[in-house]
Each structure stands twice: as C-alpha cells, then as structure tokens.
Amino acid sequence: MSLTASSFTNNSLSGVSRMTQSQSLTVSVHPPMVVAMMNKNTRHVSISVDSAVKEVNAPMAVEVVDPKLPTAVDDVYSEDTPTDEQFVTPWSVSVASGYSLLRNPHHNKGLAFNDKERDAHYIRGLLPPVVVNQDLQVKKMMANIRQYVVPLQKYQAMMDLQEKNERLFYKLLIDNVEELLPIVYTPTVGEACQKYGSIFKQPQGLFISLNDKGRILEILKNWPEKDIQVIVVTDGERILGLGDLGCQGMGIPVGKLSLYTALGGIRPSACLPITIDVGTNNEKMLNDEFYIGLRQKRANGQEYAELMNEFMSAVKQNYGEKVLVQFEDFANHNAFDLLAKYSATHLVFNDDIQGTASVVLAGLISALKLVGGSLADHTFLFLGAGEAGTGIAELIALEMSKQTQFPLEETRKKVWLVDSKGLIVRSRLDSLQHFKKPWAHEHEPVNGLLDAVKAIKPTVLIGSSGAGQTFTKEVIETMSSLNKTPIILALSNPTSQSECTAEQAYKWSEGRAIFASGSPFAPVDFNGKVYVSGQSNNAYIFPGLGLGLIISGAIHVHDDMLLAASEALAEQVTQEHLDNGLIYPPFTNIRKISAHIAAKVASKVYELGLASRIPQPENLVAYAESCMYSPSYRNYR
Numbered sequence: 001m002s003l004t005a006s007s008f009t010n011n012s013l014s015g016v017s018r019m020t021q022s023q024s025l026t027v028s029v030h031p032p033m034v035v036a037m038m039n040k041n042t043r044h045v046s047i048s049v050d051s052a053v054k055e056v057n058a059p060m061a062v063e064v065v066d067p068k069l070p071t072a073v074d075d076v077y078s079e080d081t082p083t084d085e086q087f088v089t090p091w092s093v094s095v096a097s098g099y100s101l102l103r104n105p106h107h108n109k110g111l112a113f114n115d116k117e118r119d120a121h122y123i124r125g126l127l128p129p130v131v132v133n134q135d136l137q138v139k140k141m142m143a144n145i146r147q148y149v150v151p152l153q154k155y156q157a158m159m160d161l162q163e164k165n166e167r168l169f170y171k172l173l174i175d176n177v178e179e180l181l182p183i184v185y186t187p188t189v190g191e192a193c194q195k196y197g198s199i200f201k202q203p204q205g206l207f208i209s210l211n212d213k214g215r216i217l218e219i220l221k222n223w224p225e226k227d228i229q230v231i232v233v234t235d236g237e238r239i240l241g242l243g244d245l246g247c248q249g250m251g252i253p254v255g256k257l258s259l260y261t262a263l264g265g266i267r268p269s270a271c272l273p274i275t276i277d278v279g280t281n282n283e284k285m286l287n288d289e290f291y292i293g294l295r296q297k298r299a300n301g302q303e304y305a306e307l308m309n310e311f312m313s314a315v316k317q318n319y320g321e322k323v324l325v326q327f328e329d330f331a332n333h334n335a336f337d338l339l340a341k342y343s344a345t346h347l348v349f350n351d352d353i354q355g356t357a358s359v360v361l362a363g364l365i366s367a368l369k370l371v372g373g374s375l376a377d378h379t380f381l382f383l384g385a386g387e388a389g390t391g392i393a394e395l396i397a398l399e400m401s402k403q404t405q406f407p408l409e410e411t412r413k414k415v416w417l418v419d420s421k422g423l424i425v426r427s428r429l430d431s432l433q434h435f436k437k438p439w440a441h442e443h444e445p446v447n448g449l450l451d452a453v454k455a456i457k458p459t460v461l462i463g464s465s466g467a468g469q470t471f472t473k474e475v476i477e478t479m480s481s482l483n484k485t486p487i488i489l490a491l492s493n494p495t496s497q498s499e500c501t502a503e504q505a506y507k508w509s510e511g512r513a514i515f516a517s518g519s520p521f522a523p524v525d526f527n528g529k530v531y532v533s534g535q536s537n538n539a540y541i542f543p544g545l546g547l548g549l550i551i552s553g554a555i556h557v558h559d560d561m562l563l564a565a566s567e568a569l570a571e572q573v574t575q576e577h578l579d580n581g582l583i584y585p586p587f588t589n590i591r592k593i594s595a596h597i598a599a600k601v602a603s604k605v606y607e608l609g610l611a612s613r614i615p616q617p618e619n620l621v622a623y624a625e626s627c628m629y630s631p632s633y634r635n636y637r
C-alpha cells in the first residue's frame, strides 16, 4: 500500500485505519522524504527522514491523501456510531503538529511557541496571541504552585505539568530544587503513593503484573521509547517507611526518575519507571475501591522469582546489557537476593542498600571534620537492621578497613545494630536473617534502644528503622551525655516516620548535635541561634552515580564506585558549610555536584576495567556536564 502526501496541512495519518500489520505505508512530502513504516514485530510506526531512520526531535506536519479513503466528513473513527461490534485502529504517529503538538508533553511549549513556529506547525489560533518566554512560564507556574497550601495539591500540579509540558516541568524543578524536591519526592510522594488510586488521572510508567507472565517482553515493547538508559523498578512492598502499598508504589519510580533527569541530567526519554504488581498484603489497599492494582495477596517464592527472572531477562533482551536497573523499595526479604542474583549478569544497583550507604558515608566523612578522629575512632549504633541499616554498616566497615588495613571482620566490630528484637548479638545468630549475621557481635542481650545506647556508648547514632519518634528525649539526652558533639542521623522517610525531628535533636542535645534527616526539616531556632540541618538522602547519590555509570558504559556496579561517590559528595562540602553545621552541600548546586560524582564514579569504572566506552574522556567533569539534559526549549524548524 502506498499513499502520496500532497501538502503539510494536518497532523495525523488520517484515513489509514484499515491498514494491516503486514502492510507498510510510504508517505512522500516536500521536503524532505518521509517514510512511515509499520513494523510487524514492534507494532510501532517509525518515521524515516531522508531515508535514514532517526529520532525526530522537531515536529513536522504530514498529510496523507488517498482518493479511495473516506473524506473529511466521513466518520473515519466511528465516533458518531460507536458499537461494540465495530473495531477501530487507534492510529497515531510520532511526528506531532497542530493540536496534537500542543498535547504532546515532550514537544509542547505552550505560550512559548513563537510566531514562526505557530505558522510552521499549524497552531496559529490554537493559542492566544501572546508569546512568552520560558522564564515567565516558570514564574507563573511557581506562583500557581505556591498558592496551594496542601503539599499533595502541589504534587498534583507538578504531575499535571509533567504530563503537559515536560521541559517546563524540569526547568521548574531544576530552578527551584530546594522548594520542589519535598513535593515530587519525600515526604509528599509518600502521601501521593498512599492516595495514588484516588488521585490517579494519567498513567505514568509501565505496570507489569502477575497476569502478564510470559508476555513481559511484549509489554516492554509497548513503551514508546526504545533507547532506555535507566529503569527504576519497585514491587511496592516497602514504600519509604510506609510499608506495602502494592501497585500504588509507582509514585516512587516516577519520582526517582524525575530526579535522575533534574539532578543528574539523564534525558527523560531514556528513563523508564516500572512497577511489578504481584499483589499486596495491605488490607487497606485491598479494600479500597479506588485501588489500582491486582486485588490479591502477594505472590512469593517460586512464582515471584519466576516473574522477576522473566522481567530481568526481558529488560536485557530489549535494552541491552548496559541499561541500569535500580531496585527501589523492595522488602528486604527480596531486595538482598535480587541484588546478589542479578549483580553478576546485569548492571544493577539497589538504591536503599547501596545509595543510602554512599550518602551516609559522605555525611560521616564531613561530620568527622567537625568532631575529629577517623572512622575507626568512632562507634556506630543503628536503630534498624534492614536494607538501609546493614547497607550503610557494611560500607562504613569497608571504608574503615581500607583506611586501617584491618580485615573487614575486625572493622565490623565498631558497628552495632538494633532491630525490633533488640541489640544484634552473637547469641541470636541462628535466628537472624543472613544480612544481619555479620553484625552479631559478642555481647549480652540488650532489649531496647536506650539500653543499647547506654551499653555500646556510640559516638554516632543512625536511625534506619522506618519507625517514627524512636529517638526519644532520653535517647538523645544519653547520646549528648556521652558525647560533646553527638552525630545523629534520622534517616527514615517520610517525615512522619523520622526517628526524631530536627527541633527535638537540637533541643534535647542543647544545640550540640550534628543532625541530618532523610526528609527535610525547616531551620530550627533554639536559644537565639538558627540551626540548619542537612538532608541525608540517597537523592544526592543515585543521579550522579547513574550518570557516571552511563557515560563510562559500565557493565557492573562495584563497591569502590559507591566509595568514589561518597568521596566526591563529601568534597563538595565547604568549610563554610561545616561552620554552619552542615554535613551536606545544599541541593541548589546539585547538578554541579552530580557531574562531580559522575566523574569520580566514571573514573573508578575505567580504573577497574569495567568501562565499555573507550577511550576515556580527558576531562570527565566537563564530559559529564556536556552529557546532561537541558530543559530549555528547542527551536522548531
């Protein structure tokens, strides 16, 4: 079947609804030559310009005229007479213009389309006459968002913007990162996940459920983008410290990938958020009429493993071996096993275990500049011995071992963990999950955190329990009686689950604590002094780490790359930050920080011989910066 296009006047390939999958459609326009191919295997229409298939960035207009097909007044799409028996094909093409251009989030510029573009792309009249620049759009959107007092409404406004005008969304986020991070990320994203079903408007990301077993590759092919560099995947079982939210955990991969783009400069089209829905054990979700996932209990064991295996194989088959898969917010009974299993065959990274470890180590490197001593001079106590807790513990012990040349088994003895059953000690060894066993040191049993603080006398206290308000007044007062400057990190998210607030930490330590938290707290005024706390969150690490892995073409993630990321982040903390009690740099400079992290990580990838992008660029920081996505509008021809 071959059709001839006569002029640029419309925005869709109308009149081709009866084409079958085996047919191809040739469209010639002037200039240049455009060929639209229906690929039987991928079921996508690809447009080739000048015969070479390439990504079409600039929208173009195509009209197809075929005398045998219905005229404009015919009911081509059966809108007037919809019946159950009559099937239609929902055609669209990837070249947008006119009305569809305004509704294409990747290309839409709203009122920023200039006069020339409005003529060239058939949008004159579809917009009011005024032409504005992107900065004015940012100013207006920020004013709109600031009018909402409820954070969830701000979140919804941001998601709406992402669905309407992607570049404006990222410009807003990049230019106002400190203000908008708590909206698109923790803590608000937590509430959004809890209410995801009732606020659901537009689907975001890819949903793969148990019902899709045997068809996962096919489903990956339904995603419109082919050149994927980063996947963030969750099964929704441990969403922040909020527990099992099932399919509604999708807000997390979507939020994390927004940060990959805004903070790390990965192109939005190269990012793919995925939720694997294997059911939920959350009765509230199962009984919620607006719940969006499978209404059944979680699958586990072999059924779960087979689905994940099919998923991981399909990912590699579809996107190649260099796509980065970030596991996010899986429950610990799956997270460690998935990481161990796929580390050998895929480029995988667990943000909760590894990203968190790297960000906390960076904070500790800075904190030690304030309190003195090396890592080995300190004693660490964790509340929470899961992914975050044991992940951080292991990286601290590893770095300590590198610094002191003592074996890892020895340096681990400086680190203690408390779980829901008390201090992890040798006598509990047999009943411990495998990831806790290395931390079962010789000590008599201790029940609660307060007693553990008294017994272990830590210099650093780290909360990674997901249980809010567990750093009580007594705990912080005891830490402050043991240490002139106690280091206290309350990592649990969202804010409701934080082990203590910044205000409590400063008040109960009489302003002596070095404090940072997973979710942000406002500055605290205590005894006439303003204390600004840091945000100890893996968002500092994963965007830069991911960029470093991508620009070097890494084939595996190695612990030394996490250490490199920690070092790079700590290097961004200035004396002025330290003088203000800050152990992390502000997020305002995060893109510069990410480029620096990416460069250090990439350098380590090359050093370890795990890079596939050869030769190594001379100036890795400049190279990383040059690879970063910019949200500024493109000019359309």
Ligand SMILES: NC(=O)C1=CN([C@@H]2O[C@H](COP(=O)(O)OP(=O)(O)OC[C@H]3O[C@@H](n4cnc5c(N)ncnc54)[C@H](OP(=O)(O)O)[C@@H]3O)[C@@H](O)[C@H]2O)C=CC1
Residues within 6 Å of the ligand: 238, 239, 240, 241, 242, 331, 332, 351, 352, 353, 356, 359, 383, 384, 385, 386, 387, 388, 389, 418, 419, 420, 421, 463, 464, 465, 466, 467, 470, 491, 492, 493, 494, 497, 517, 518, 519, 536, 537, 538, 539
């Ligand atoms: N700031 C950041 O960047 C990050 C923060 N986090 C946060 O850390 C928290 C934990 O995450 P993760 O490690 O993955 O979760 P896990 O479920 O893997 O681990 C939680 C641990 O906390 C213990 N625990 C839970 N409640 C209590 C309690 N009341 N007293 C003592 N111990 C308790 C559990 O004990 P048991 O084993 O006995 O059940 C378990 O060891 C979450 O809130 C998450 O949001 C996570 C990653 C990054």
Ligand SMILES: CC(=O)C(=O)O
Residues within 6 Å of the ligand: 186, 239, 240, 241, 329, 351, 352, 492, 493, 518, 537, 538, 539
């Ligand atoms: C920050 C993060 O990854 C978490 O709380 O799970």
Ligand SMILES: [Mg+2]
Residues within 6 Å of the ligand: 240, 328, 329, 351, 352
């Ligand atoms: Mg997480």
